Amino acid sequence: MMHIGLMSGVDKATKATKVVMVRIEENNNEEVTGMSLTPDERAATINELSQNFDLAGVSLNQAADELHTTTDHLRQVLNLQVTRIEEPWILRNYLVSIILDQGKEPYPFSKLNGDPSRYPFLDDQFIQRGKLA
Numbered sequence: 234m235m236h237i238g239l240m241s242g243v244d245k246a247t248k249a250t251k252v253v254m255v256r257i258e259e260n261n262n263e264e265v266t267g268m269s270l271t272p273d274e275r276a277a278t279i280n281e282l283s284q285n286f287d288l289a290g291v292s293l294n295q296a297a298d299e300l301h302t303t304t305d306h307l308r309q310v311l312n313l314q315v316t317r318i319e320e321p322w323i324l325r326n327y328l329v330s331i332i333l334d335q336g337k338e339p340y341p342f343s344k345l346n347g348d349p350s351r352y353p354f355l356d357d358q359f360i361q362r363g364k365l366a
Contacts, residue, residue: 270344275313277343282311282321284340285328300327302365310365317366319359322349327363 270278286296297304300323310320325345332339350357 270313274344278321278345279311279313281340281342281345282313282324282328285325285332285342286311288337288340289328289331290335291331296327300324300363300365306365317356317359319349319355320365321345322355322360323363323365326360 289296291299293304293307297307300307302310306316307324309315310324313321315321322345325342329339349355349360
């Protein structure tokens, strides 16, 4: 059996905010994989999510309903205060889909770009379900 947890903190040496997913196997061996964002990258990602949320033109209530979550949790994801590392990707995909359906161009993402399945530390199946935790 495998358990997955998410840890975050600030690297004292680099001042970078780190979000790390920890995978704990039943035999108690730990495999740590993940990504880190500097404070500037974190601020940029929060801004990019906000810009695309505004561009999509959906209300907080509508987005929360469609993502099967609460407005409070959606606000947390918009601010990268996540319970699962995949949640910003789910929100990104949701917003990009709405924006493209409206015939508009999404505001570019600097870190949440490309195919999330290329990152081995992300659960692509969870992202594909399109529901926030």
